[in-house]
Amino acid sequence: MNFAQSEIIQKEAMDHIVGGVNSPSRSYKAVGGGAPVVMEKGDGAYLYDVDGNRYIDYLGAYGPIITGHAHPHITDAIKKAAETGVLYGTPTPHEVKFAKMIKEAIPSLDKVRFVNSGTEAVMTTIRVARAYTGRDKILKFAGCYHGHSDLVLVAAGSGPSQLGMPDSAGVPQSIAKEVITVPYNDIEAFRDAIEKWGPEIAAVLTEPIVGNFGIVEPFPGYLEEVKKLTHEAGALLIFDEVITAFRFMYGGAQDLLGVTPDLTALGKIIGGGLPIGAYGGKKEIMEKVAPLGPAYQAGTMAGNPASMLSGIACLEVLQEEGVYEQLDQLGALLEKGILDAANKYNIPVSINRLKGALTLYFTKEKVINYNQAENTDGELFARFFKQILHHGINLAPSKYEAWFITIAHTKQDIEETIIAVERSFEQLAHS
Numbered sequence: 001m002n003f004a005q006s007e008i009i010q011k012e013a014m015d016h017i018v019g020g021v022n023s024p025s026r027s028y029k030a031v032g033g034g035a036p037v038v039m040e041k042g043d044g045a046y047l048y049d050v051d052g053n054r055y056i057d058y059l060g061a062y063g064p065i066i067t068g069h070a071h072p073h074i075t076d077a078i079k080k081a082a083e084t085g086v087l088y089g090t091p092t093p094h095e096v097k098f099a100k101m102i103k104e105a106i107p108s109l110d111k112v113r114f115v116n117s118g119t120e121a122v123m124t125t126i127r128v129a130r131a132y133t134g135r136d137k138i139l140k141f142a143g144c145y146h147g148h149s150d151l152v153l154v155a156a157g158s159g160p161s162q163l164g165m166p167d168s169a170g171v172p173q174s175i176a177k178e179v180i181t182v183p184y185n186d187i188e189a190f191r192d193a194i195e196k197w198g199p200e201i202a203a204v205l206t207e208p209i210v211g212n213f214g215i216v217e218p219f220p221g222y223l224e225e226v227k228k229l230t231h232e233a234g235a236l237l238i239f240d241e242v243i244t245a246f247r248f249m250y251g252g253a254q255d256l257l258g259v260t261p262d263l264t265a266l267g268k269i270i271g272g273g274l275p276i277g278a279y280g281g282k283k284e285i286m287e288k289v290a291p292l293g294p295a296y297q298a299g300t301m302a303g304n305p306a307s308m309l310s311g312i313a314c315l316e317v318l319q320e321e322g323v324y325e326q327l328d329q330l331g332a333l334l335e336k337g338i339l340d341a342a343n344k345y346n347i348p349v350s351i352n353r354l355k356g357a358l359t360l361y362f363t364k365e366k367v368i369n370y371n372q373a374e375n376t377d378g379e380l381f382a383r384f385f386k387q388i389l390h391h392g393i394n395l396a397p398s399k400y401e402a403w404f405i406t407i408a409h410t411k412q413d414i415e416e417t418i419i420a421v422e423r424s425f426e427q428l429a430h431s
C-alpha cells in the first residue's frame with residue numbers, strides 16, 4: 001500500500017495543527033509513531049484515504065458511527081438541515097421530537113438537555129449532582145475516560161493513558177483532590193472508599209459497561225451493589241453512556257443490565273455522526289438546571305437543527321428489526337475468526353466482546369480492570385496495528401480501544417477481515 005499523499009498532508013498538518021491532529025488519539029504516537037492515514041471518504045463499512053486505498057473500518061469514529069458511513073437516511077436528514085438553515089438560536093420542533101425519542105428509549109430520563117459533546121454532557125452531570133447534593137467530591141473508576149474536563153482527567157484511561165499521562169498538566173491539584181479513584185469491578189475497594197468519604201461524595205460516576213480500556217462488562221451484581229452503597233451514602237449515581245447508549249441495545253447499557261442511574265450522560269451515536277451530547281435524569285434533579293434552577297449550563301450550538309435531525313434519523317435506523325442481533329452475529333463471527341487465527345499462529349490474545357463491539361488484547365488473561373488492560377502487550381499491538389492497516393483494515397491506533405462493527409458491515413467484510421488478521425498474525429509469528 002502506498003501512503004504518499006497521507007504523508008505529505010500530515011507533514012503539512014504538523015506545521016499548522018498542534019501535533020498534526022485535532023484529537024491526540026488520532027496520532028500514531030501510541031503505536032510507535034508515523035504519519036496517520038488521512039481519510040477523505042466514507043461509504044458504508046469502508047473508508048478511503050487520500051491515496052485511494054480502501055479500508056474496512058472498525059474505528060467507527062471512536063463510536064458514533066453505528067449505521068456505517070454516509071447512511072442514506074442520515075445523509076438525507078443532514079441535507080434537509082442544510083437547506084433549511086443550520087442554526088437559529090431559538091427552540092425548534094426537532095429538539096422536542098428528539099428529546100421524546102431519547103426518553104422513550106431510556107426511561108430513567110424524565111428530562112434531558114442537549115449539549116455539543118460527551119465532555120460537556122459528563123461535566124454538566126457532575127455540576128448538577130453537586131448542585132443537588134451540596135457536596136463536592138466525585139468518585140470515579142480507574143481507566144474510565146469521561147471527556148477532558150478538569151475533574152475527570154484524574155486517572156483517566158483512553159487517550160491520556162496511551163500517552164502515559166494519567167493526569168493532565170493544567171489540572172489544578174485543588175481540583176484533583178476532589179476526585180476519588182477506585183479500580184473497576186472491585187466491590188471491596190468501592191466499599192472502603194464509600195466508608196471513608198461517603199458523606200462528602202456528590203456522585204459516583206461510571207461507564208456502566210466500560211469502553212475505554214477495552215470493552216469490559218461489570219461482574220454480575222456489581223453495579224447493583226455500587227448503586228445501593230452510593231444511595232446509602234446520600235450520593236447520586238451517574239452513568240456515562242456516551243459510548244454504550246444505543247451501541248449494544250436500543251435502551252442503552254442501563255436497559256441491558258437492568259440498573260438505572262440518577263443521571264445519564266449521552267453522546268456519540270445519538271448525533272448520527274454530527275457533534276452532540278446530552279444529559280438527563282430524574283425530574284427533581286434536572287430541575288436544578290437553569291433557567292429552572294441555580295446550576296448553570298448553556299450552549300450556542302446546543303440542540304442545533306442539524307445534529308437533531310441527524311440524531312433522529314440515526315435512531316430511526318436503529319429502531320429497525322434485528323439491528324442488534326445482526327451486530328451480535330457478525331461480532332461472534334469476527335471473534336471466532338480472530339481466536340482461530342491466534343491459535344493457528346500461537347499469538348497470545350484474549351477478546352472481550354459484547355454484541356458488535358470487541359477488544360482484542362495481547363495477553364492470555366481475561367481483562368476485567370484497567371490494571372490488566374495496561375499490562376497487555378502494547379508493543380505487539382503496535383506491530384499488529386501496522387500490519388493490518390497494510391491489509392486494508394482501519395482500527396484505532398491504541399491497545400485500549402474497541403473494534404466497532406456497523407450495520408453496513410457484511411459477512412463478506414468480516415471474512416475479508418479475518419483473512420487480514422490471519423496474514424497479520426502470520427507476519428507477527430515470523431518476525
Ligand code: PMP
Pocket residue numbers: 062116117118119120122145146147148158207211212240241242243267268
Ligand atoms: N465519555 C466517554 C465514555 C467517552 O468514551 C468519551 C469520548 N471518547 C467522552 C465521554 C467524551 O466525549 P467527547 O469526545 O464527545 O467529548
